[in-house]
Amino acid sequence: MNKFLSLLALALLLSTASMAQSIVxxxxxxxxxxxxxxxIGASAFYLKISPLVEMNGSKLVLYIEPSQALIKDHSxxxxxINERPAYSARLSKDSVQKITINLTPEDLPADKFLKVQVKxxxxxxxxxxxxxxxxxxxxxxxxxxxxxxxxxxxxxxxNVNISNCFESKRAIVYPVNPSLHDLKAVAWAYxxxxxxxxxxxxxxxxxALPDTVxxxxxxxxxxxxxADKKQLINVTPEPGxxxxxxxxxxxxxxxxxxxxxxxxxxxxxxxxxxxFVTGGDDAGYEKxxxxxxxxxxxxxxxxxYLLIQNxxxxxxxxxxxxxxxxxxxxxxxxxxxxxxxxxxxxxxxFKNSDFSFTPKEVELHFVANYSSLTPGDRGYFxxxxxxxxxxxxxxxxxxxxxxxxSINRYQHHKYNTVEAEFRIxxxxxxxxxxxxNFFAEIDVDKSYLESKNPFITNDxxxxxxxxxxxxxxxxxxxxxxxxxYAASALGEIIYELNNNINANNFPEFTYSxxxxxxxxxxxxxxxxxxxxxxLIDKMPDAPIRFNQKFRILNNExxxxxxxxxxSVSNGLAQIFYGRSNNAVLVxxxxxxxQSDAFLAASKSITEQLSTLSxxxxxxxxxxxxxxxxxxxxxxxxxxxxxxxxxxxxxxxYNLYILLGILVLILMSFLYVRSKVQKSQELFND
Numbered sequence: 001m002n003k004f005l006s007l008l009a010l011a012l013l014l015s016t017a018s019m020a021q022s023i024v025x026x027x028x029x030x031x032x033x034x035x036x037x038x039x040i041g042a043s044a045f046y047l048k049i050s051p052l053v054e055m056n057g058s059k060l061v062l063y064i065e066p067s068q069a070l071i072k073d074h075s076x077x078x079x080x081i082n083e084r085p086a087y088s089a090r091l092s093k094d095s096v097q098k099i100t101i102n103l104t105p106e107d108l109p110a111d112k113f114l115k116v117q118v119k120x121x122x123x124x125x126x127x128x129x130x131x132x133x134x135x136x137x138x139x140x141x142x143x144x145x146x147x148x149x150x151x152x153x154x155x156x157x158x159n160v161n162i163s164n165c166f167e168s169k170r171a172i173v174y175p176v177n178p179s180l181h182d183l184k185a186v187a188w189a190y191x192x193x194x195x196x197x198x199x200x201x202x203x204x205x206x207x208a209l210p211d212t213v214x215x216x217x218x219x220x221x222x223x224x225x226x227a228d229k230k231q232l233i234n235v236t237p238e239p240g241x242x243x244x245x246x247x248x249x250x251x252x253x254x255x256x257x258x259x260x261x262x263x264x265x266x267x268x269x270x271x272x273x274x275x276f277v278t279g280g281d282d283a284g285y286e287k288x289x290x291x292x293x294x295x296x297x298x299x300x301x302x303x304x305y306l307l308i309q310n311x312x313x314x315x316x317x318x319x320x321x322x323x324x325x326x327x328x329x330x331x332x333x334x335x336x337x338x339x340x341x342x343x344x345x346x347x348x349x350f351k352n353s354d355f356s357f358t359p360k361e362v363e364l365h366f367v368a369n370y371s372s373l374t375p376g377d378r379g380y381f382x383x384x385x386x387x388x389x390x391x392x393x394x395x396x397x398x399x400x401x402x403x404x405x406s407i408n409r410y411q412h413h414k415y416n417t418v419e420a421e422f423r424i425x426x427x428x429x430x431x432x433x434x435x436x437n438f439f440a441e442i443d444v445d446k447s448y449l450e451s452k453n454p455f456i457t458n459d460x461x462x463x464x465x466x467x468x469x470x471x472x473x474x475x476x477x478x479x480x481x482x483x484x485y486a487a488s489a490l491g492e493i494i495y496e497l498n499n500n501i502n503a504n505n506f507p508e509f510t511y512s513x514x515x516x517x518x519x520x521x522x523x524x525x526x527x528x529x530x531x532x533x534x535l536i537d538k539m540p541d542a543p544i545r546f547n548q549k550f551r552i553l554n555n556e557x558x559x560x561x562x563x564x565x566x567s568v569s570n571g572l573a574q575i576f577y578g579r580s581n582n583a584v585l586v587x588x589x590x591x592x593x594q595s596d597a598f599l600a601a602s603k604s605i606t607e608q609l610s611t612l613s614x615x616x617x618x619x620x621x622x623x624x625x626x627x628x629x630x631x632x633x634x635x636x637x638x639x640x641x642x643x644x645x646x647x648x649x650x651x652x653y654n655l656y657i658l659l660g661i662l663v664l665i666l667m668s669f670l671y672v673r674s675k676v677q678k679s680q681e682l683f684n685d
Contacts, residue, residue, distance in 0.1 A: 022053075022151050027143040034141040036120050039131050040340045043141060047114040048167055050151070051159040052271060055105045057150040060116065062099040062141060066091050067122075069136035074123035077139065081107045082115055096142065112164065114147075132342045132425070153250055156271050162246050162301035165275055169193055171202040171216040172491075173209050175224050178483055180509045181285050183490055185219035185277050188292040190491025191498060193217075203488040214251050214272040221285045222278050229276070235305050237280035242288030242308030244301065245276040279308075287311035293498075293506060323356040323470075323502060324451050328444040330354075330501050339439040341424040346442055348418045350449055353500045357471070358464040359451030360409050364391075366420060366447045368401040370440035376427025379438070384419035385411060395422075401440075409455055414463065418449075459543075459631060460575045460583060461615045462605045466496045466505075468524075468575070468583040474507035475523035477515050479530040482594060486528040489571075489587065489598035493526055496606050521580040528598060531588050539584065541576050543615060543630040544637065546588045552628055553636040562618065562626055569593035571601025573617040574630075596621040 026034075029047055036043050049055075064077055072091040079087040079101060086101050108114055122137045124130075131137060160168075172189050174182050186203060193201050202213070206226070209216075218229065222237055237243040251272035254265050277292065279285030290311040291297045297311075327333075331350045338344040352358050364383060373379050379395035383405055391405035422440045460468060474497065478486055497505040507526065510519075512535040519525075520538060529535060529546075536547045544550060551563040564570065569591030578584045585605075589597035597620070604619040614627035630637055650657075 022149045023146050024149060025144055025146045026141070032143050034118075034143075035138050036118065036141070037138050038343050039122055039128070039137055040120070040342070041122070041137075041139075042117060042119040045116045045118075045141075047116065047147060049108055049112050049114050049149070050168060051112065051164050052151050052153070052156060052168075054150040054152045054154075055103050055108055058103040059148040060101045060103055060114075061148060062101075062118070062145045064091070064097045064099065064118075065095070065140040065142055066097065067124075067136045067138045069124050069134075070139075071123045071125070076121045078119040078121075080117040080119065082109055091139075129426070153269065153271060156250070157248055160246070160248060160271070160273065161303055162244055162275070162306060163299050165246055165273055166192060166196050166298070168215050168273065169217055169275065170197075170199065171204060171209075171213050172487075173204050173206055173216050173218045174487055175220045176205050176207050176484075178487065179221070179224075180478070180483075180511065181221065181282060181289065182219055182224075183478065183483060183487055184509050185285070185289050185292070186487045187490040187494040188289055189217045189219060189277060190488070191495040192292055192298070194491070194495045201488075201491070203491065205484065214270065216273075217275045217277060219277040221282065222280050225276075225278060229274075232274065233276060233278075235307065237278065237284055237307065239280045239284065240309075241284045242279040242286075242291060242311060243276065243284070244288060244291065244306040244308070245278070246304045247274045247276065248272070248304070284308070290506075293503075323354065323500075326350070326354055326449045326501065328442070328447045328449075331449070333442075333444040333447075335441065335444055337439065337441045338422065341426055341438055344422040344424070344438075344440060346420045348420070350416055350418070351500065352412070352414050352416075352463075353467045353470075353496075355451045355467065357451065357454040358467050359412070359453070360455040361406055361452040362412055363404055363406050363450045363452055364418060365404040365450065366401060366442060368440055368442040368447070370395065370399055370401060370422065371438050372397050372399050373424075373438070374427070377438075378425040378427075380423045382419075382421040382423060384421065386413060386417055387419075406452070457613075459613070459615055459629075460577050461613050461629075462573075462575055462617065462627075463614070464583075465575060465585065465605055466499070469497055469505065469526070469585075472524050472582065473522075474505060475515075475519060475525055476507045476509050477512050477525060477527040477529070477535065478509070479528065479533045479535075480511045480513065482528065482530045482589070482598075483511075485589065485594035486598055488595060489528060489602040492599065492602040492606070517579075520578055520584075521582065524582050525578065525584045525586075527584070527586045529586060529588050531590055533588075536586070536588075539578070539586065541578055541584070541632075542586060543574055543576055543632055543634075544572075545639070546572055546574075546586065548639045550637060550639050552630070553638060555636050558636075562628075564590070564618075567591070569597040569621045571597040571599070571604070571617075571619045571621075573601040573605050573619075575605070575615050591621075593621050600625075 026045070031045060034043050060081070062079065066072065066075065070091065072093060075091045077089060077091060078085065079099065081101070087099055091097060118141055120139055122139070124134050124136050172186050174186050190201055190203065232247045233245050235243060235245060249272050250269050252267055252269045255268045277288050279288050287308045287310070291308055328348055331348055331354060333346070333348050336346055366383070373395060381393045381395060381401055381403065382389060383391040385407055390407060390411065393403050395401070420442060424438050455464065476490065476493070497507065512527065512529055512533050515535060517538065527535065532547045536542070536545065549564050551560050553559065554561050569589065571587060571589055573585065573587045575583070575585045587598060587601050591597060600619040600621055601617060604625045605617050613629040616628040616630045617625060619625040
C-alpha cells in the first residue's frame with residue numbers, strides 16, 4: 001500500500017512539473033483597448049494558441065469597461081467562442097466588469113486560432129429611438145484582458161511539427177562568416193516569422209547566441225554547421241538535397257524562483273526547439289530557401305524533417321502580373337450578414353503595395369443587398385477612408401446597392417482603412433418595431449478596389465516603396481565586408497517586398513564587387529553597402545553621395561538642419577530611378593553599430609510617411625529619423641570633405657581678403673594720386 005501511494009505521489013509530482021500556467025495579455029497579442037459602439041455592436045479577436053497549450057484548465061479573462069451613461073440593468077454583454085455562445089449577462093455595477101470563462105478543447109478549431117466575439121446590446125434611456133445616435137453608447141474591451149493558459153510538456157513531442165513551430169520562434173542564428181546563401185536564408189526565415197509574430201525578431205551570429213535563447217531557427221549549409229549541431233540531426237542530406245529538420249528536446253536549467261521574501265534556485269524544465277535550414281550543398285541549400293518562401297510547403301509539413309529533392313515556388317514572379325483590381329475578399333474581407341438599425345459597419349484594410357503599382361487614383365466599388373425600407377424610413381450608405389467621410393448615398397426601395405467613389409493620391413496613404421456603413425433612421429412611428437426589420441450584406445466578391453492610373457513622378461520617393469519593385473526582377477547587392485551586419489535589414493526588405501496579397505518577389509543576391517554597369521541597368525537594385533563601397537560611384541543618378549560627408553541646409557534661412565556624424569551610428573537610405581528608369585534603393589550604415597543602423601533605416605522607410613516626396617531617410621540607432629527631398633542640384637545639400645584646403649580657406653576668410661584687397665586698392669590710388677600731384681607741382685615750378 002505504501003509503495004502504491006509513493007508511486008501515486010511521484011506521478012502527481014511529475015505531472016505538476018510538466019504543466020505550467022502562462023498569462024498572455026491581449027496587449028501582448030497585438031490588441032489595444034477595443035471600443036464597441038452603438039446600441040447593437042460586436043468585435044472579434046483571433047488569438048493564436050500554441051500547440052503546447054492544454055485547453056482543459058485554461059481560461060479566458062475579459063475586462064469590460066462600460067460607458068458611465070449606460071443603464072446597466074438594461075444593457076447586456078455576450079461572449080461567443082468558436083461560433084458558440086459561452087457567456088451572457090447584464091452589465092454589473094462595477095466600473096470595469098471582469099468576465100472569466102473556462103475553456104475546453106471544443107473551443108479551439110483545427111487552425112489553432114481561438115475566435116472570441118464580444119457582442120453588446122446597450123441602453124442609455126427608455127426610448128430606444130433616442131438611443132440610436134447617442135455617442136454614450138459604448139463599452140471597451142481592455143487590453144489587459146488575458147488568456148490564462150495551461151502549458152504542458154506532455155504532448156510536446158507529438159503536437160509540435162514543422163508546420164506549427166514558427167509561432168514559437170523568436171530568433172534566427174547564422175554562421176560567423178555568412179555566405180550569400182546564409183543571408184538569403186536569414187532573410188526568408190525572418191520574413192516568414194514576421195508574418196506570424198507581433199514581436200521583434202532577433203538575429204544573432206552563432207558565436208553571439210545568448211544561453212537564454214532556446215527556441216530559434218538556425219541556417220547554414222551542412223558543411224558549415226558545427227559538429228555539436230550536426231549531432232542533433234539524425235538525417236543527413238545528400239548533395240543536391242535540401243533539409244528542414246526540427247530538433248525538439250526538454251531543456252532543464254536553474255532559475256531564481258520567489259518563495260515568500262526569499263529567492264531560491266530551482267530546476268526548471270522547458271521545451272527547446274531548433275529548426276535547421278540546411279542542405280547537402282549550395283544547390284540543396286537553395287532548394288530549402290525556396291521552400292521557406294512557399295507557405296503551402298511549410299503549412300503541410302507535419303513531420304519533424306523534410307527532405308527536399310525539388311523546390312519550385314509558383315508564387316514567385318516569373319512574368320508581369322496585373323493587380324489593378326482587387327476584390328474585398330482578396331484584401332481580407334469576409335461575408336458579414338448585418339441586421340438592426342442605427343449604424344451597421346464593415347471595415348476593410350488595404351495597402352498601396354497590394355496593387356501592381358502605386359495608384360494615383362483608386363476606385364472603391366461596393367455591391368450589396370439590403371432589405372427594403374418601410375415608408376418613412378431613411379437609410380444611407382456611407383464610405384469612410386481613414387476616418388473621413390468621402391461618400392454618402394441614400395438607399396432606395398430596390399434593395400440593391402451598386403455604387404462607386406474615386407479617391408485621389410492626396411486622400412489615400414501607404415496603409416489605408418475603408419469603413420462601409422449602413423445607417424438606418426426608422427420613422428418615429430415605427431421605431432420600436434423596426435429593430436430587427438433591416439438587414440444588409442456586402443458582396444465581397446463583386447465589390448472591389450481598382451487602381452486607375454499609376455502614380456508617376458520624375459523622382460522616386462519612399463511613398464512608392466515597395467511597389468516600385470513589383471515590375472521586373474530585383475537584385476539585392478551587398479558589400480562583402482558588411483555582409484554580417486546586413487542580415488536583419490535583409491529580412492525587413494524581403495518581408496516588405498512580399499508584404500502584399502500576392503507574395504511573389506524572390507530577388508537574386510550578389511556581392512557588390514560582382515556588379516557592373518550592365519546589372520545596374522538590367523535589374524531593380526536594393527543595395528546594402530558600406531559607406532565607401534566603390535559601387536556608389538557607379539550610381540550617378542543618386543541624389544546624395546553617401547561616400548562623402550555632407551550636411552543639409554534649410555532652404556529658407558540656409559541654416560544647417562542636419563550634419564552627418566560618426567559619433568552616432570546612422571542608417572542612410574535613398575531611393576531613385578537608375579539609368580534605365582529602374583528602381584534603386586541604397587542603404588548604408590555609419591558608426592560602430594552597423595547592424596542596428598541598417599535595421600533602423602530598413603524599418604523607417606516602410607512606415608506611414610506623411611509626405612509624397614521624401615527620397616532620403618536618415619535613421620539613427622536611438623530611434624530618431626529624418627526625411628528629406630533631395631536632388632543632385634539641391635542648393636541645400638553641401639559636401640564638406642570634398643573641398644580642398646584652399647577652397648575651405650577662401651570660404652572662411654573671403655570677406656576679410658576682399659576687404660584687404662579693397663583697402664590696398666584705395667591706398668594704391670591715394671599713393672599714385674599724391675605722386676601725380678607732386679609731379680604737377682614740380683612741373684609748374
